[in-house]
Amino acid sequence: MATIYIDNTPFEVPTGKNLLETCLTLGQDVPYFCWHPAMGSIGACRQCAVKVYKDENDTNGKLFMSCMEQVRDGMRISIADPEAKEFRAHVIGWLMTNHPHDCAVCDEGGACHLQDMTVMTGHNYRNYTFDKRTYINQYLGPFLNHEMNRCIQCYRCVRYYKDYAGGKDLDVFAAHNHLYFGRAEDGVLESEFSGNLAEVCPTGVFTDKTLKQHYTRKWDLTMAASVCHHCSLGCNITAGERYGTLRNITNRYNGEVNGYFLCDRGRFGYEHVNSVSRIRKSLVRSNLPEATDKLTALQAAAQAMRQGSVIGIGSPRASLESNFMLKTLVGEDNFHHGVSDTEHDLTELSLKILRESNAPTPSMREVEKADAVFILGEDLTNTAPMLALAVRQAVRQEPLLEQVSKANIPVWQDAAVRELVQTEKGPLFIAAPTITKLDALATQTYFSDPDAIARLGFAVANIIYPKSPGVRGLKNDDMHLAQQIADALMKAKNPVVISGTSSGSEAILKAAANIANALIAKEKEAGIVLTLPASNSMSLAMLGGHRLQSAFEAVENGYADTVIILENDLYRQASEGAVTNFLKSCKKVIVLDYLHNQTTEHADVLLAAGAFSEADGTLINNEGRAQRFYQVHPTIEDIQESWRWLGELGTIVAHDQISWWHGYDDILSAIVKEHPEMKGIEMVTPPSDFRIAGQKIPRAPHRFSGRTAMRANINVSEPKPAEDPDSPLSYTMEGYRGQPPSAMIPFFWAPGWNSNQSVNKYQQEVGGHLKGGDPGIRLIEPNPEHKFSYSAAVPEKFEPMDGHLFILPMHHIFGSEELSAQAAAIQERIPEPYIAINTDDALRMKLDEGQLMPFAIDGNLYQLPVKLSPTIASGTAGLPVGLPGVKFAELPAWAILNRELQWKQQHQTTY
C-alpha cells in the first residue's frame, strides 16, 4: 500500500497500478479515452492529464498523463489544478474540431463516453472555425454500423480488435490527421467478438446495427440484469426493452465470468425474442379458434393431465425453476431430459468429473490468468466463444510473468509490453478434429479423430503422473507430442485443461479429467474447464432425470399417454422419425414454448411461455455457477414463465406440493430442500421482499421518458404500472437511486457517467470485482480429500471403414444454437450446410468441392455439398450441427456412403 495525496487529501492505495485507475477506483472523475481497464494504457489521447508535484513544497508541479504514471508512495497530485483543467479542456477541444454535429441522430447519444467527457471537462463551444474533415463509411456486416466522421482517433478499436480479440481485418489506415479505422475494403467483420466495438468505441463510430433498426436511447430502456442463454458459459448481460420489444443487449460486467466483453452470438442473438415465430397466444387445438385465453388453455391442459398418465420432458435451455417445477409436477420417475442420448451421457459425465475431480473448474477470469492451456477436442470459438477470448489472454501470461517482470515494466504499459513480448506466446496446445480459430496462437496443434485425441490426452496424463493409465501402440510422433505437452504443463504454475461435450466423445472428457488430476497429484494449481451443450445443461444434470429414449419407450409401451414438453424442440434432440412417431402415439401433447417449431406443430395444448427477457429464473453454467436472470419487462397478453404455467397447472390438478407454493421464493426453497447440493441458489440474489430504504430497485433510469404518452393511443387514462411479485425490482423509474446489490444491477449509470464506462463506479477496484462480490454462486467445489479414480477407458485406435465415414459434429457460433439462429442479424451469418471431408478421401472418392455427396446416417438420408478439409482425419467427416437445413443425427456416428443415389438421380429431398 502507498499513500498518495490528491488535492492534498491523503488516500491509501495499492501500489503497482497507474494513477488513472487509482483515481477512478477512489471515485475521482478523471476523463480518459484511449485507456481501457482490459487493455491497459498507451497514453495516446492526452486526456487524463493531472498535475504531479515533486513534494509538498512544490507549488508549480508538472502535467503528467495519469494513465502512464505509476503510483508511488507519498505522491502528490492535483486533478482540480486550474492548469491541468485547462489542458484537458483544450485537448478535448482539439479532439472535437472535426466531430460532426451528429448527437441528435447518433445512436451513441445518451450513452456516449465522448459526451460524458466533454461535459466533464467543461468544453462547450467549438472555437475552430474551419471546415470539418469527413470520411466515407464502410459496410461492416449485419452487426455493426460504421460512421467514421465521429472518430476521435483514440485507437481503442484496433487495440481491442487486433491485440485483444485477435482479429485481422480491422485496422488503421492513412496517416497524420486522416487516420481511418476500418477494413481494407467493405465487408463483414470476421471476428466473433466484433460487437464489443460498439462498447469499446468511446463515441459513435461503431454502433449496434440491430439497435438502430428499433432505436431507443439508453435512458428510455427498461433494463434488467440477465444471463446469456446462447451457450453454457453464462455471460452476464443487460437486456433493454421499449414499447414491448427487446431492443438491445449490452455487457453486464462480472469480474469472474465475462468481464467487459460478450461474443456476437450473445450480443445479437436476442432478436429471437422479437421474431415473427413467437408464440404470443396459447393454443388449444380442438378449439376453434385455436388461439385462446389463459384459463381455457390451462383447463384444457389440466383435463389432459387428469385423464392420462403423464410424463414430462425437460429442457437444457429452460430455467432451473421451470425444469424443477415440471419434475415435481410429473414426479421424479416420469421426468426426462429432453436431450439426445449422447448429450445426456456427456453432460452427466461432465458433472461427475467436476464433482469427483480434485482439480477445480476455474472461472473465465482464472482461465485468463492460466500460464499453460491444453484444449482437447473443442473448437472453443464456436462452442464457447468467450472462453476462446479468455484463452487468447492466457497465452499472453507466461511472457508477461517472465520477461515483463524482469524488464521492470508495469503490465498495464500496453505498448511497451507488446513491444517487449513481440509475438512470444505462452504454451497452448490444441487437439481438435479440424482447424480452429485459436490455432494461430497454439504452440502445437494436433488434428485427428476423437479417439486419437483421447489417446493423446491419456498419454499426456500418463507421462505427468504414471498412476494414470498409459496408452499402448501410440505412434512415435504422438508420443513425442505428448511428452512436449506434458513438459509444458508441468513447467507451468497454473495450467488449465479445456475440453467439453461438443466432440461427442466420452473418452476425450475422461482423458481431460485424467490430465487435470494428474497435474493436481503433482501439486500444480491446475484447473479443468468443460463446456456443455446448452445454457442450462448443468441444471438438468444436477436435477437428474431419465433419458429421452426412455420417454419414447414409456409411450410406446403404454406406460404413459400424455406428455408435457418444456421449451424444447425434440426434432433437434432425436431423429425425425422417432420424434414424429412419439408425438403421434401420445394421446395429448402439452407444449410450453416461446418460438414455433416442429414440435409445437404437434401440440394439442400449446402454452405461451416467456422468453428469457420475459421470465425470471436461474441458470447454472458450465463451472456450476448459479446465476439469476430477471424479467426485463411486463409481458403482454397471456405470456408467462414456464414455471408459472406449470405451477398454475399443478394448483388446478391439486398437486400436493405445488399447491402450497406461492411465488418464486417458495420454488427456490423447495429446490434447495429437494437438492441439498444446490444449497446457495436462494442466496444468488436477494429475496423478492428485499427493499433498500423501503424502496424497490428501478428497472428504468430516472430520465425515462414518455410514461404518460406511450400507451395514450390505446387509452388516455394510464393504467397502474405493472408489479413484479418475483423480484425486488420495479418496472418503472421509481425506487432506490443508489447502487443495488451486484447480482441485480439493472444498468450501469453514475452521475456524469452515462455510458457503460460507469461500471468503474460499481467495482471494488477498476477492472476487479463488483462491489459486494461478483454475482453468482458456485455450487460445485472440488473435494481435495476425495481420491480420484483415473479412468482406464483408453480407446483403441480409430480404424476407417470402407464405404463409410465417421461423422463428427461441427459447431458454428452462428447457426448451431437454436435460439440465436432465429435472430435476423445472426441469420445473415449462418453458413450454408456442408459436409467436410478429408482432401485425400475426396480425391479417392472423386469428389470435388461443392459437389453433392449423398450419405445415410441411421437410416436418414442426407445430400450435402462437399467442403474439402486438409486437416480432418481420413475416414472421418464433419457435419454441421443444428444448422437450418441439416437434419438431426446423433453424432458422432457412422455414415454409409451411397454413391448409387447420386448416379441414378433418384428423387430425394435435399437437406
Add this chain to the structure above:
Amino acid sequence: MFSLLRSMWLTFLHAFHKRDTIQYPEQKAILPTRWRGRIVLSRDPDGGERCVACNLCAAACPVDCISLQATEDETGRRYPEFFRINFSRCIFCGYCEEACPTYAIQLVPDFEMGEYNRQNLVYEKKDLLINGQGKYHGYNYYKVAGMAIGGKDKGEAENERPPVDVKSLIP
C-alpha cells in the same frame, strides 16, 4: 367624503374608456409569437420533416407526455415513426422546444384545444406536423450534420471538406 366622491367619479369615467375585455370567442385575442400554446412539428426549408427523433424533447418533458419512435428511410435520414403528445398531460412549459436541436418542435400561439373527450387530446404525428417552418426560418439540421442522407452525401454539408482519400499520403 371627498375621496368617496372622487372614487365614484373615477369609476364613472371608466365607462368611457376603451374596453380591456374582448368579446371572445367572436373576437380573438392577439397573442405574442412567443406564446406557449399548442405544440407543432415543423418542416425544414426544403419541406422535409425537421424532427430527427432524437428523443430530447421526450427526455426534457417534466410530465413525460411525449413519446416517439425513431426510424430511418432507405437513405439514412432519421425521422419519427410515430410521435405522440398527450395534451391532457401537457403543461405547456416549452422545455421540449428548448431541448430541440433541430427547431422541429415549437409551441405556437394557439390555445383553443378544448375537447369534450379526453382521448381526443392525444395528438399523433398527423395532428402535429405542419406544412411550414413555424417560428424559426431557414434552419435545416441535416445541412450541418455529418450524416449522409438522400441528396446530401458525405462532405456536402456546410463547413465540410470533401471526404478523405484514405490512400493518399499528402498532408
